Amino acid sequence: MTALEASVDGIGLVGPGIANWPDGARMLTGETPWVHSPTRLPPLQCLPSAERRRTGAVVRLALTAGLEATERAGVDAARLPAVFTSSGGDGENCHEICQVLASADRQLSPTRFHNSVHNAAAGYWGIATGATAASNALCAYDASFGAGLLEALTQVVVEGTAVLLIAYDASYPEPMRSARPIADAFGVALVLSPKAGAASLARVVTTLGRAPTDRMPDAALESLRTSIPAARSLPLLAQLARRTAGSVVLDYLDGERLTVQVRPCL
């Protein structure tokens, strides 16, 4: 069984009732209760104003998580390859396009169209940070976090480079919301690197497997985990927040799961 090993050097997190990683870590360790409230995204200062006007909430979500992770890791975002993964990308934008295409005139806005690509967040990330390394834009439906983790880890292991992973998902408006209910916006970012360094929080060793998925002991957090694809990361985040050694099993594809052993760096 192949094991992919890396260090976690920085974490970014934003979601319902969670403003950032320290905030989320306190809730995941039970230090403070998690209370549901709609995801609040801070304004983005890192994009030129012309670009900022063109971006939707989903891009803000991904960039917010990514910036927090790179800042906490103390790395220059411009130098990192990045892996973006999302089940649905910008659902709001997709809805607007489908609405226009179902209308009589079908005149799309050029900005709507270029924002419709699944790698829109990756494109804006490059513009915002100046990162010219490889970026990727993945989708694996509910397995999107797991697919992104595998892609980022294979980059770390094979290319010997640090990598930024950003998993993000946001709700569709109706009528798509009924067909694909995603509860709210949730973004998580991890800076993963080959060797343990001064900033490293933990070493993580990931293998494919079929052990039963870990659920969140708290019913409300378990409901968060299952209601947003990117939140399938929560058992791993909780283990990282506890700063203890342990192993978690994350949902991946049907019948396949990811086992992640976590060993804190002291």
Next chain:
Amino acid sequence: MKALALTSYTATSCIGRGVEATLAALRERRTGLERCAFETVTLDAFVGEVAGVDEAPLPPGLREYECRNNRLAQLGLVQDGFAEAVRRSAGRHGRERVGVFLGTSTSGILETELAYRRRDPASGALPAEFRYRGAHNTFSLAAFAREALKLAGPAVVISSACSSSAKVFASARRAIEAGLIDAALVGGVDSLCLTTLYGFHSLQLMSRGPCRPFDLARDGISIGEAAAFALLEPAGASLDGDAVLLLGVGESSDAYHMSAPHPEGRGARAAMLAALETAALDPSDIEYINLHGTGTPSNDEAESRAVSGVLGTQVPASSTKGATGHTLGAAGALEAVICALALRHGLMPAGVNTNEVDPALAVHYLLENRAAPLSRVMSNSFGFGGSNCCLIFGRGG
């Protein structure tokens, strides 16, 4: 990097189903582009539509994946014995040791576009038969292929616009090299839909005629559709001269603009240099370049600067998009298969539709087919959001 063998490959586009038909069309310098009569689209444009996609329903048991994109995928998978080759590979390595890495930009969004026309007038709801996971979601293509071929390994869709199905080679190669899998189904499928047709029209990037990459009078792209696949496996010790190998991959980001390339082709250049580095080749080793060559004034200009900067101005090059149209998320895989055919048959395909090469573009652009033994060729793919990927293929033996 360790070279990987393309142990099977296939392509279906408007110039033909399967590699024989594709090769014949390239030899005949035939374009598959025709005046757009797709669905209810009223744009003054040419498209590369694959005939018969709607008449090829998915097999029973896979109906939840019904959409034009997956029908095209199915049509592509059964050409050239490809699906059988994947099954044999799964038999050799184990179902869970064969990964699926596919590219698409729009997946089955056509179904959603059509469903939006049939919303309930009172509630606005989509029709009850609308299937999000199987048709709309970007992953639907890989989920369909994985299930159709009974694979059980890692699976992902890469959706980085027009570089999608070039980048699948890079990700699959890493997964194999990391030991996560032993073989990978890679490829790309994109199908005609209103989002891309009206979208490129809104950006004024669509030609009214068949696209003419690198022509002095080029005025935009023609959108096509395609399904192209390859089976990647570690190159064995006893490769003959007919074997086609993936030798190098390079990826980069422009970090410049969402829908326009960096004017100097900065990201394109970085991707080509990275591909040469991973292949441990010198620029002079490349004998033919399959250009991204979309046919928009700025894309071709930026690419020619990048190509001449890295490889000089003398390497024979062409874009095959004049024949196939720009198949967007399938372009990388389609052109990878064309590179494999070029290597296998010693054919450098001319760029069709192009009459007079723009003298401002410092690239040796082929207007006539050229026959010559080839051992190292390069394929460029660049997408919206500044996502670039360059692949280098070679012959075994």
